[in-house]
Amino acid sequence: MIPQLILASASSTRLRLLQSAGLDVTALPARIDEESLRASLEADGAKPRDIADFLAEAKARKLGEKNHDALVLGCDQVLDFKGKAWGKPLTPKDATTQLQQLRGQTHQLLSAVVIYHEGSPIWRHIGKARLTMHDFSDHWLQGYIDRNWASIQHSAGGYLLEEEGVRLFSAVEGDYFTILGLPLLPLLGYLRTRGFLET
Numbered sequence: 001m002i003p004q005l006i007l008a009s010a011s012s013t014r015l016r017l018l019q020s021a022g023l024d025v026t027a028l029p030a031r032i033d034e035e036s037l038r039a040s041l042e043a044d045g046a047k048p049r050d051i052a053d054f055l056a057e058a059k060a061r062k063l064g065e066k067n068h069d070a071l072v073l074g075c076d077q078v079l080d081f082k083g084k085a086w087g088k089p090l091t092p093k094d095a096t097t098q099l100q101q102l103r104g105q106t107h108q109l110l111s112a113v114v115i116y117h118e119g120s121p122i123w124r125h126i127g128k129a130r131l132t133m134h135d136f137s138d139h140w141l142q143g144y145i146d147r148n149w150a151s152i153q154h155s156a157g158g159y160l161l162e163e164e165g166v167r168l169f170s171a172v173e174g175d176y177f178t179i180l181g182l183p184l185l186p187l188l189g190y191l192r193t194r195g196f197l198e199t
Contacts, residue, residue: 001194003117004070005033014075016184021188030059030074038087039088048080049126052112057121064116071196072116077181079157080108086157090110095145095158099133099168102157103141106132106171109156111178113187123190129174131161135169144168182191 007015008030018025027155034055041051053076060074077087081102087162091096108130144164145152152158152165159165159181161172177184191197 030062048085052078052110056112057114057164060116089158104135127178132171134170
């Protein structure tokens with residue numbers, strides 16, 4: 001019997017990706033103090049990759065402890081710019097500052113996924129993508145943030161590539177699903193290998 005699949009996230013994008021792939025999945029947000037955990041990890045000198053992995057596991061563990069028999073999927077995305085982890089902008093001013101710093105530069109998006117089952121992590125993966133922004137004007141940037149704040153405030157770095165944010169970029173290298181926050185192809189490959197997906 002295939003275990004129940006639970007997405008430990010409120011992300012509508014991740015849920016949509018899983019459902020579009022034909023998976024029967026339930027989304028249950030994991031209530032963790034993400035900001036405190038991130039701050040503690042950064043204070044200890046954790047690398048962006050380790051922060052993404054730790055937060056993904058914390059979310060999976062939170063729901064995995066209550067749903068022992070399910071496959072609980074925890075995810076987290078971190079923007080890595082020059083070795084520093086960036087999260088979601090808290091205000092439009094934060095988004096402006098972040099995007100001005102990224103302008104004309106290359107950064108990485110790290111999308112971590114961890115599966116918990118029967119009280120333990122059984123699989124983990126971190127997808128990486130490299131993105132380069134072009135030298136856009138401050139005037140256009142302000143209009144972009146004004147038009148899109150409702151959606152970009154929920155994304156690492158303050159942009160969504162699948163929306164108007166694509167106009168920020170001159171080059172993108174890496175898996176599209178990783179950029180959206182879920183390394184879907186490695187995840188599906190693992191589920192097939194374990195017999196959790198029909199092949």
